[in-house]
Amino acid sequence: MPDFHELAGWLEESSLGSLTRTPRRVAGGDTAAAFCVETDEGRFFAKRASLTHQSQLQSEAFSLTRIAETGSIAVPEVILCDASGSEVWLLMEWLDLRALDAVTERALGRALASLHRNTASAFGWSETNWLGGSLQFNATTDSWSDFFLTQRLEPQLKWAFDQGHGERLQDHGKRLLEHLPVLLADHHPEPALVHGDLWSGNAAATQSGVPIIFDPAAHFADRESDLAMMRLFGGFGPGCFAAYAEAWPLPAGHEQRLPLYQLYHLLNHLNLFGSSYLPRCLSVMQSLS
Numbered sequence: 001m002p003d004f005h006e007l008a009g010w011l012e013e014s015s016l017g018s019l020t021r022t023p024r025r026v027a028g029g030d031t032a033a034a035f036c037v038e039t040d041e042g043r044f045f046a047k048r049a050s051l052t053h054q055s056q057l058q059s060e061a062f063s064l065t066r067i068a069e070t071g072s073i074a075v076p077e078v079i080l081c082d083a084s085g086s087e088v089w090l091l092m093e094w095l096d097l098r099a100l101d102a103v104t105e106r107a108l109g110r111a112l113a114s115l116h117r118n119t120a121s122a123f124g125w126s127e128t129n130w131l132g133g134s135l136q137f138n139a140t141t142d143s144w145s146d147f148f149l150t151q152r153l154e155p156q157l158k159w160a161f162d163q164g165h166g167e168r169l170q171d172h173g174k175r176l177l178e179h180l181p182v183l184l185a186d187h188h189p190e191p192a193l194v195h196g197d198l199w200s201g202n203a204a205a206t207q208s209g210v211p212i213i214f215d216p217a218a219h220f221a222d223r224e225s226d227l228a229m230m231r232l233f234g235g236f237g238p239g240c241f242a243a244y245a246e247a248w249p250l251p252a253g254h255e256q257r258l259p260l261y262q263l264y265h266l267l268n269h270l271n272l273f274g275s276s277y278l279p280r281c282l283s284v285m286q287s288l289s
Helices: 004-013 051-070 102-116 144-162 167-183 224-232 238-247 254-273 275-288
Strands: 033-039 042-050 078-084 087-093 129-131 134-136 192-194 203-206 211-213 219-221
Touching (some): 004 087, 051 129
Antiparallel strands (some): 078 087
């Protein structure tokens, strides 16, 4: 049971007001529980986790702040992220959200293209962060092929092996890693700031019709990787991708790279949620190698 007494003291010390009612659970959160927190200073969306998950909430706060600083796409404003007793809380502004529709999906596509125009000198991030419940490694390099091999596919394949996902997966994985430089040989993207985990559950619209993204695993990568994740499980209409392409057309070969970038997320789902994802992982690896 969350210790709201400790939270109340922390809010007052942080000049965020006094609780006016007991925080109530709301939808959202995975390793962290989500709450609506109301004080006499306003209403907040809060995530609460044990101290063992402190780095996950801190990484989320850092990613949101970095994206917000670009001014390219809306994200929830981070108010504070800190420990309160035995718990860690991430407080953000409260937003009344609604599902994306045809109009806001097109606006999302344009805003995402604007986000991706924020670049860096290397692929990666200033810290190891989290993709759901998985560590996401981000050692920087100026080679996209090297980054995707060493920081994305290799760690997921090793984790899958450690969890007992068999020789077949490892054999296909080894062949794919050997073939990866060929697959990306003629592709030299500029490092783009990406959301990193952009499935339909991590995007919505405000009541005024502004598209907004949240729960990022931000880093600098090939911009196509965000679009690949968006297409992996569906949930975004064709207007979103058309608007993106109008704002910033994709380079030749992006359809061929799509399953490669989706494989990273499929392997992560295999490692987090179990063997039901194994056949699809094997099928994608076979098609690529």
